Amino acid sequence: MGASALTAGDSAAADLSRGQYLVEALAACDNCHTPRGPNGYDLSARFSGGSQTFAGKDYVARGSNISPDKETGVGDWGDDELSAAIVAGVGRDGQLAPAMPSDSYRALTNADRNAMIAFLRASPPVKAQPAPPQRHGSWSPHPAPGAEATFDEAALSDKIKRGLYVASIARCLACHSAEVDDAPDHVNGLGAGGKIFRTPAGVAVASNITTHPGKGVGAWSDDEIKRAVTQGLSRKGEALKPPMSTLAKAHFAKMSPDDLDALVAYLRTLPAKE
Ligand code: HEC
Ligand code: HEC
Incomplete structure (x- = not known):
């Protein structure tokens, strides 16, 4: 048809x-x-x-x-x-x-x-x-670099751009970038983690999701990253804390395979940060 x-x-x-x-x-x-x-x-x-x-x-x-x-x-x-x-x-x-x-x-x-x-x-x-x-x-405003303005449809067929689109809308970068004066520092701290979250379940510190091999997810397999995002499990398979675990189970678990692939491809472009 x-x-x-x-x-x-x-x-x-x-x-x-x-x-x-x-x-x-x-x-x-x-x-x-x-x-x-x-x-x-x-x-x-x-x-x-x-x-x-x-x-x-x-x-x-x-x-x-x-x-x-x-x-x-x-x-x-x-x-x-x-x-x-x-x-x-x-x-x-x-x-x-x-x-x-x-x-x-x-x-x-x-x-x-x-x-x-x-x-x-x-x-x-x-x-x-x-x-x-x-x-x-x-x-x-503190939008993530490259996600400051309306995307056009063509951008979504580019895998890395689509990954950035997903990472922006799913707030990965807003939560996982280092903060200065209560605002994400996307210039020096893109994906570097450190933001503190207080929930009824306790305190959690956003992890480093850059390509740093030790501190970030640089050494993780694609499947390990996808499992953290969609099931809220650490690399060792242990439960992550809220808000990550809540978002993973209630929301990111519904991400399409294409969007997940694009997201991982984009995360692999984040410069390693300590
Ligand atoms: C992390 C929390 C958070 C998320 C996620 C969030 N919002 Fe909000 N939103 C708020 C808060 C808090 C306010 C109230 C802000 C204020 O009044 O100053 C708000 C206000 C709004 C308003 C204005 C309503 C009014 O009466 O003034 C709209 C519309 C809205 N959100 C839509 C959405 C939509 C659609 C989504 C998902 C695409 C969304 N929000 C996701 C926290 C959130
Ligand atoms: C509302 C804030 C928030 C959002 C949105 C969020 N995260 Fe998280 N994330 C966290 C926190 C906090 C942790 C640490 C959880 C813990 O310590 O158990 C975490 C943990 C992780 C981990 C585990 C890292 C490790 O070293 O164990 C990965 C991977 C991850 N997030 C990726 C993402 C991706 C990709 C997205 C977007 C799809 C995302 N997160 C969205 C707050 C968030």
Whole structure:
């Protein structure tokens, strides 16, 4: 069947499944925007606001209600408004707190951004009003090098660029780069690790995922890297700590084989850092 034989319905369904893939396997929007119960995400209240509160020097914010409820969610937001929030970190009342990782989503192609929005719009509206954010500062963007702007479709057929795209949207680089003044230092610390995460399960330090043979993953096999990403297991096969283990099992486990291959190929280009 040629592309011209596709009906509008087929292409809408393709958008929805691509949107679902991006949201679930890569961007992990649920991680901050869906409440958690004892057994993981409470999908009956999907996208109605997250359980964690994020606090920085100049802000306190919870993941907002991004379900299509018109009063308490984003049901009456236009596509342009949703795009601005997702890729530029701009909400209806100005700049969003940097806990919303728009820097990592800047690279989204127009088609992927639209597919994501279509998927959010197709989810059931849920009424819930998380506590409003408090913000006192302004924040400069810190996208990963090469992922500062919208990708075009052609870039996604280049394996290394596709890997960078996946690494950006899945926030690998935002979490795994060394930090200076609370912001990732992508110039000197790309993939070098060191950022500290405090979760109810304890403290975890982001690992070095550069090609350094001893400190990074330079000596790991492709399968070992893929297993860490999709199952949350260390090289020795031991369970990694949250947030890595949670993201791996709930989200990255759904990554397509092509995206995983591209991701590993891209990680193999990261200059070794101590
Ligand atoms: C690491 C946590 C995190 C992830 C992952 C995340 N967000 Fe957010 N998001 C937030 C926080 C926190 C806010 C509130 C920021 C504020 O109000 O200053 C927010 C705000 C928003 C807003 C603005 C809503 C409003 O009412 O102002 C939208 C839209 C949004 N996020 C969509 C998304 C989408 C779509 C994804 C996945 C592609 C996503 N977010 C992933 C943390 C996250
Ligand atoms: C929210 C932050 C966060 C995100 C997003 C994230 N990681 Fe991690 N990752 C961590 C932390 C923290 C650890 C350390 C876990 C531990 O000590 O058990 C880790 C561990 C790892 C490890 C194990 C390394 C070792 O030496 O044992 C690998 C490999 C890894 N991450 C790769 C990735 C890749 C690739 C991505 C993107 C697909 C990614 N991570 C996304 C925080 C994150």
